[in-house]
Amino acid sequence: xxxxxxxxxxxxxxxxxxxxxxxxxxxxxxxxxxxxxxxxxxxxxxxxxxxxxxxxxxxxxxxxxxxxxxxxxxxxxxxxxxxxxxxxxxxxxxxxxxxxxxxxxxxxxxxxxxxxxxxxxxxxxxxxxxxxxxxxxxxxxxxxxxxxxxxxxxxx
Numbered sequence: 001x002x003x004x005x006x007x008x009x010x011x012x013x014x015x016x017x018x019x020x021x022x023x024x025x026x027x028x029x030x031x032x033x034x035x036x037x038x039x040x041x042x043x044x045x046x047x048x049x050x051x052x053x054x055x056x057x058x059x060x061x062x063x064x065x066x067x068x069x070x071x072x073x074x075x076x077x078x079x080x081x082x083x084x085x086x087x088x089x090x091x092x093x094x095x096x097x098x099x100x101x102x103x104x105x106x107x108x109x110x111x112x113x114x115x116x117x118x119x120x121x122x123x124x125x126x127x128x129x130x131x132x133x134x135x136x137x138x139x140x141x142x143x144x145x146x147x148x149x150x151x152x153x154x155x156x
Contacts, residue, residue, distance in 0.1 A: 046120060047109050059116050098128035098137050101144055112140035 030038070042049045076082065104127045110119045117140045119125050126144040128137025139147075 045109060045118060051109075055111055062116075097130060097132070097134055099131050100129045101126035101139060101147070102129055106138075110138045112143055113137055114139055114143040114146075117142070 038049050038052060042052045045052065047055075104125060106119055106121055106123055106125050109121050110125060111117065112119060112125070119138065119140055124141060126139040126141070128139070130137070
């Protein structure tokens with residue numbers, strides 16, 4: 001019986017993960033001025049309005065979380081309590097998931113996973129190579145430079 005429960009749990013988990021990967025359509029009403037602003041910004045960035053809105057939403061939730069966490073850390077520090085260490089915020093990439101970074105010229109617009117810099121089509125960026133399947137990982141040259149350090153004991 002335990003084996004059956006485990007198989008069902010694995011199947012339910014796989015179905016949940018598949019549902020998470022499917023994109024959903026979100027309908028919302030916005031003022032005419034915001035609609036024009038979004039269209040102008042999307043045209044400037046060479047992106048679709050949908051992509052701009054998605055990126056704004058993803059970034060905004062992360063920023064709000066960072067502000068709340070920073071506020072909590074400040075309050076704890078002021079009262080003399082220890083703050084809890086947190087992982088740096090990134091969209092979907094953690095450094096231990098990526099085995100290596102490959103220099104590439106982007107064929108599409110992208111956003112840096114670390115600093116949220118907008119990377120237009122045609123610029124150089126680093127694409128993550130994973131050992132296991134996962135979402136694409138992209139870093140701007142500045143964030144990649146922050147990772148690089150000379151190897152010890154390696155002769156050129």
